[in-house]
Amino acid sequence: MKKVEDYVRSIPDFPEKGIIFRDITSVIQDPEGLKLAIDGIQNLLKDVDFDVVVGPESRGFIFGVPIAYNNHTGFVPVRKKGKLPCETISEEYALEYGTATIEIHKDAIQPGQKVVIVDDLIATGGTTEAAIHMIERLGGEVVKVVFLMELEGLKGRERLKDYDVDAVIKYPGK
Numbered sequence: 001m002k003k004v005e006d007y008v009r010s011i012p013d014f015p016e017k018g019i020i021f022r023d024i025t026s027v028i029q030d031p032e033g034l035k036l037a038i039d040g041i042q043n044l045l046k047d048v049d050f051d052v053v054v055g056p057e058s059r060g061f062i063f064g065v066p067i068a069y070n071n072h073t074g075f076v077p078v079r080k081k082g083k084l085p086c087e088t089i090s091e092e093y094a095l096e097y098g099t100a101t102i103e104i105h106k107d108a109i110q111p112g113q114k115v116v117i118v119d120d121l122i123a124t125g126g127t128t129e130a131a132i133h134m135i136e137r138l139g140g141e142v143v144k145v146v147f148l149m150e151l152e153g154l155k156g157r158e159r160l161k162d163y164d165v166d167a168v169i170k171y172p173g174k
């Protein structure tokens with residue numbers, strides 16, 4: 001029987017030389033791959049009590065919404081700058097070259113809410129760290145952070161050492 005990692009397509013040198021791109025389109029286009037991915041993430045949350053799911057644009061939407069639906073919680077998008085229509089707070093974070101900014105609606109998280117962050121992949125952890133800062137600025141408590149894939153060689157988990165972080169698939173390198 002196939003495992004979820006069998007559905008991930010690895011593309012060398014995309015989007016630039018030296019990066020192995022872990023492609024989820026091959027996972028989610030297959031009914032069994034999609035089911036294994038969502039069920040795998042759900043399994044990491046089986047003992048977690050939470051009120052809301054936050055997912056970063058855009059691949060965090062794909063996995064975050066079904067998890068919110070499964071658990072009968074709401075879903076809050078974290079978007080790239082300039083996309084959200086109401087009042088936002090924002091956070092800048094470092095990319096390999098330069099910086100990027102993500103935003104969340106100011107009224108999306110209520111003080112004291114228990115938040116789970118869902119995304120497809122953790123690399124450096126910069127996106128997640130920025131999302132955590134915003135959630136905490138709004139008074140939310142990040143109770144767990146879950147990914148389909150973790151690139152262990154990039155040490156994102158160390159950057160999030162104060163948080164409960166887990167992933168379905170762990171790649172030892174980058």
Ligand SMILES: O=P(O)(O)OC[C@H]1O[C@H](OP(=O)(O)OP(=O)(O)O)[C@H](O)[C@@H]1O
Binds near residue numbers: 124
């Ligand atoms: O741990 P990090 O180093 O922050 O990298 C991981 C993030 O990068 C990717 O998103 P990206 O910003 O490429 O956006 P996309 O989902 O719209 O492709 C991925 O989906 C994670 O959100």
Ligand SMILES: Nc1ncnc2[nH]cnc12
Binds near residue numbers: 019022123
């Ligand atoms: N190697 C990688 N594959 C897919 N998405 C990524 N985001 C950051 N690094 C990535």
